[in-house]
Amino acid sequence: MRASRRDVTFRVQVPGLEKNDVVFVVGNVPELGTWNHNQAVQLAKESNGPDSPIRFDNNGTSSAADNYGNSEDGVDAFENNHFSDEKNIDEGHIFSQKVSLPCDVDVQFRYFIAVVCQPNGTKNSPRTLIIRKWETHMHPRQIKKNSHNSSTENDIPDPHKFGYHDGYCKIERGWLTDETVIQFKLFNDPIKLWKNRLQNKEMCIKMTPVNLVRHNSFELHQSTDHIDESLSMDTLDYVDEPAFSITEVAVMNDEEAHFKYQEQFGRNYKENEFLIFNAAVRYPETVAYLVDYYVYSRKNFPDEPPSHIGFSYVLPSALLGSVGQLTVPITSTKHRPIGQLTIEYVIIKPIPDFPWDMSISYAKHWEQRWSGLDVGHRGLGNSFESHMKNCANVRENTIASLKTASYHGADMVEFDVQLSKDLIPVIYHDFHVSISLKRKKQIEAMDMLEIPVKDLTLEQLHLLKDFTYPNDSLGKVLHFFDKAEQVVLSVYHVKEGREKTVKFFDEDLDDHQPFPTLEAALKELDQHVGFNIEIKWTMQLKDGTFELNHPFDLNLYLDIISKTVLEHGGDRKVVFSSFNPDICAMLRFKQNKYPVVFLTQGETAKYPTYHDPRCQSIPMAMRHALASDILGINVHTEDVLRDPSLVKMVKDQGLIIFCWGDDNNDKDTIQHLKKLGMHAVIYDKIDEYNAKEVKESIFLVDARENQKALIALAQGCNQSSGVASGVAGSISSTTANSLISSTTSAGGSESDDSTETGSAMDHLCNNCDISQQDKEIRDLTKDFSICAANLGHQPKTKSCTKSCSASLPDVVCTSPTAEVAKEMV
Numbered sequence: 001m002r003a004s005r006r007d008v009t010f011r012v013q014v015p016g017l018e019k020n021d022v023v024f025v026v027g028n029v030p031e032l033g034t035w036n037h038n039q040a041v042q043l044a045k046e047s048n049g050p051d052s053p054i055r056f057d058n059n060g061t062s063s064a065a066d067n068y069g070n071s072e073d074g075v076d077a078f079e080n081n082h083f084s085d086e087k088n089i090d091e092g093h094i095f096s097q098k099v100s101l102p103c104d105v106d107v108q109f110r111y112f113i114a115v116v117c118q119p120n121g122t123k124n125s126p127r128t129l130i131i132r133k134w135e136t137h138m139h140p141r142q143i144k145k146n147s148h149n150s151s152t153e154n155d156i157p158d159p160h161k162f163g164y165h166d167g168y169c170k171i172e173r174g175w176l177t178d179e180t181v182i183q184f185k186l187f188n189d190p191i192k193l194w195k196n197r198l199q200n201k202e203m204c205i206k207m208t209p210v211n212l213v214r215h216n217s218f219e220l221h222q223s224t225d226h227i228d229e230s231l232s233m234d235t236l237d238y239v240d241e242p243a244f245s246i247t248e249v250a251v252m253n254d255e256e257a258h259f260k261y262q263e264q265f266g267r268n269y270k271e272n273e274f275l276i277f278n279a280a281v282r283y284p285e286t287v288a289y290l291v292d293y294y295v296y297s298r299k300n301f302p303d304e305p306p307s308h309i310g311f312s313y314v315l316p317s318a319l320l321g322s323v324g325q326l327t328v329p330i331t332s333t334k335h336r337p338i339g340q341l342t343i344e345y346v347i348i349k350p351i352p353d354f355p356w357d358m359s360i361s362y363a364k365h366w367e368q369r370w371s372g373l374d375v376g377h378r379g380l381g382n383s384f385e386s387h388m389k390n391c392a393n394v395r396e397n398t399i400a401s402l403k404t405a406s407y408h409g410a411d412m413v414e415f416d417v418q419l420s421k422d423l424i425p426v427i428y429h430d431f432h433v434s435i436s437l438k439r440k441k442q443i444e445a446m447d448m449l450e451i452p453v454k455d456l457t458l459e460q461l462h463l464l465k466d467f468t469y470p471n472d473s474l475g476k477v478l479h480f481f482d483k484a485e486q487v488v489l490s491v492y493h494v495k496e497g498r499e500k501t502v503k504f505f506d507e508d509l510d511d512h513q514p515f516p517t518l519e520a521a522l523k524e525l526d527q528h529v530g531f532n533i534e535i536k537w538t539m540q541l542k543d544g545t546f547e548l549n550h551p552f553d554l555n556l557y558l559d560i561i562s563k564t565v566l567e568h569g570g571d572r573k574v575v576f577s578s579f580n581p582d583i584c585a586m587l588r589f590k591q592n593k594y595p596v597v598f599l600t601q602g603e604t605a606k607y608p609t610y611h612d613p614r615c616q617s618i619p620m621a622m623r624h625a626l627a628s629d630i631l632g633i634n635v636h637t638e639d640v641l642r643d644p645s646l647v648k649m650v651k652d653q654g655l656i657i658f659c660w661g662d663d664n665n666d667k668d669t670i671q672h673l674k675k676l677g678m679h680a681v682i683y684d685k686i687d688e689y690n691a692k693e694v695k696e697s698i699f700l701v702d703a704r705e706n707q708k709a710l711i712a713l714a715q716g717c718n719q720s721s722g723v724a725s726g727v728a729g730s731i732s733s734t735t736a737n738s739l740i741s742s743t744t745s746a747g748g749s750e751s752d753d754s755t756e757t758g759s760a761m762d763h764l765c766n767n768c769d770i771s772q773q774d775k776e777i778r779d780l781t782k783d784f785s786i787c788a789a790n791l792g793h794q795p796k797t798k799s800c801t802k803s804c805s806a807s808l809p810d811v812v813c814t815s816p817t818a819e820v821a822k823e824m825v
Contacts, residue, residue, distance in 0.1 A: 131174025
């Protein structure tokens with residue numbers, strides 16, 4: 001009788017660790033935390049080498065490498081790329097731990113690096129892990145059940161290499177768990193010095209978090225050991241480093257777009273540059289930020305340090321709301337004002353009370369075959385264009401529009417999301433809705449009123465129809481009418497209202513009603529249709545004005561939308577996007593599952609210029625994407641048609657590129673953009689312009705092909721085991737997941753798919769559980785003829801049956817089960 005448990009030694013070699021980084025292993029079994037990072041197993045540094053890292057609650061920064069593994073010697077040890085010569089990378093230290101695991105399950109696991117914080121330095125208090133870096137391969141490392149390999153014997157197994165698995169390296173930075181990130185942005189001539197002797201001198205700026213509350217003796221002892229000698233000596237008596245802080249800097253240029261630790265005297269500021277300081281702290285309400293200024297003399301000698309000329313303080317009480325701008329004085333070393341600093345800031349907080357896990361991440365995942373995808377703009381298309389011939393015949397941003405685009409072969413549908421007054425995510429493009437009111441017996445309608453969507457609750461938005469309301473019911477919609485009589489209220493798109501023309505009269509049909517909720521879209525559309533969710537938020541224009549004064553706190557706004565998608569997104573392919581670069585960065589920090597692309601209008605005369613330079617050109621958008629570690633950018637097609645070389649420039653940086661714009665509404669242009677290498681083209685009237693022969697989402701095709709391979713392998717396995725041929729057979733859910741994993745390569749990977757599939761076939765045939773035959777194959781062979789039913793139309797059974805029956809004539813094409821679909825989409 002086999003033992004029910006086995007001892008497994010986990011060993012991993014990790015280069016480029018910071019002083020207080022700790023290595024962990026997390027996995028799918030309770031012994032490894034069940035993918036919960038706070039329950040993961042800590043690995044110990046093996047004896048050869050310097051002292052092992054310790055638990056801490058104070059920052060011990062180093063200049064050896066940045067927070068995401070980019071070392072100062074130019075070796076990007078943790079980039080998500082392939083390496084032809086791994087020997088060139090610092091091999092680092094080995095960490096290990098023996099864990100007793102069950103024998104009868106396949107164990108999946110990942111390694112990650114974190115900082116361990118103990119509140120108030122108390123040894124028995126629950127630990128808090130700040131995730132620094134983690135392995136994010138689509139298919140985790142695995143130990144097969146009942147296996148007997150070197151990792152389960154008494155001999156010491158060879159160490160894994162952190163980040164290397166399945167033939168490529170995949171490491172990403174963590175998401176916010178217990179810390180808050182404050183970004184300070186310096187651009188548009190932020191520093192003004194009033195002394196003539198300081199003009200035209202090279203200046204360096206350094207930002208340091210300082211604690212406003214004294215630590216207890218245990219914490220203070222640690223923090224004083226790490227005080228940086230480059231800090232302002234004039235304020236050193238008052239400097240107390242906060243519990244856990246990491247400060248990095250990035251510059252929006254081609255060489256410094258990735259965040260890295262700031263140097264001893266900070267970073268020199270040059271005119272017209274865009275600097276971002278990134279400070280991660282645990283208790284932002286007790287942390288201020290010391291800004292030190294240094295200048296070099298004109299006759300600077302080699303290795304001569306710069307002169308400290310002054311400092312500023314940014315107090316937490318000055319950081320009002322999630323985003324803002326402030327001006328603080330620059331004080332000389334003699335405590336006299338010598339200038340001022342104007343900075344913009346964004347505060348990024350973790351999503352509260354969400355059960356995070358490390359089972360999978362799509363944040364930087366994009367399959368190589370996902371190229372030239374067809375994305376339905378606002379569903380079937382913009383339905384309120386000035387040129388009627390370009391308008392969709394279904395109201396935009398409705399469930400009906402999204403379903404119709406899906407039925408006509410959209411790989412993804414793009415739509416706009418904002419919050420109603422009662423904080424419900426609704427799908428609607430404009431910030432305003434236009435309504436008209438008239439008395440019941442009045443012939444002519446009153447003038448149109450434009451009301452912000454943010455000022456109406458979901459119930460009020462859904463009451464906006466062509467119906468007659470008594471005054472008490474109308475009061476639910478508009479509080480400023482108090483006439484004791486009935487009125488007729490009508491709702492229009494803003495363009496309808498301004499032109500006083502009505503285009504759609506089908507709001508009595510549920511799917512055609514405006515203002516559907518995001519949750520409804522996630523639930524009602526077929527799961528194989530991808531979503532490109534654009535987050536609507538007011539933008540500041542270059543002239544200083546705003547598109548709308550928003551009443552919501554931006555962190556709350558994004559938390560609500562993100563949680564809705566995380567809770568109801570299931571296995572759907574989802575991509576977030578926004579024209580606001582700060583929102584893109586915040587979405588990347590706030591969650592660890594879905595990718596983000598930055599929408600940019602670039603250089604154009606069609607729209608007013610935005611205030612933020614990152615919005616004003618494709619190169620700047622690209623740098624922001626690299627700094628924020630997001631999937632890619634979504635560019636205005638006008639830019640690309642003017643200079644097609646921009647597409648290659650973006651792709652050479654490892655970024656995904658979408659495109660949008662009115663220029664896309666042309667069959668020839670769509671094909672031209674696909675030939676340029678666009679990963680996705682967003683356009684209107686997908687029912688007319690989509691050139692696919694079979695109108696299906698690529699994600700549906702992927703799922704079907706994986707299922708067909710799965711069933712075919714199961715049949716072959718049963719035949720080789722002497723089991724009757726046909727669909728009768730068996731395969732465990734873990735084996736099915738393993739096979740699906742093997743037939744879907746991770747984004748950016750150059751692994752040989754045929755080799756992986758062959759390995760999966762061997763594993764399948766060697767691990768058939770004949771006693772379980774029929775059970776799960778029946779689960780995998782549910783009726784696939786209903787695959788389009790959820791799209792609101794009759795399925796195209798002819799094409800579906802034809803594509804499936806060619807290789808499996810006796811098998812009904814099926815929709816994936818939840819277990820199998822998990823890693824397909």
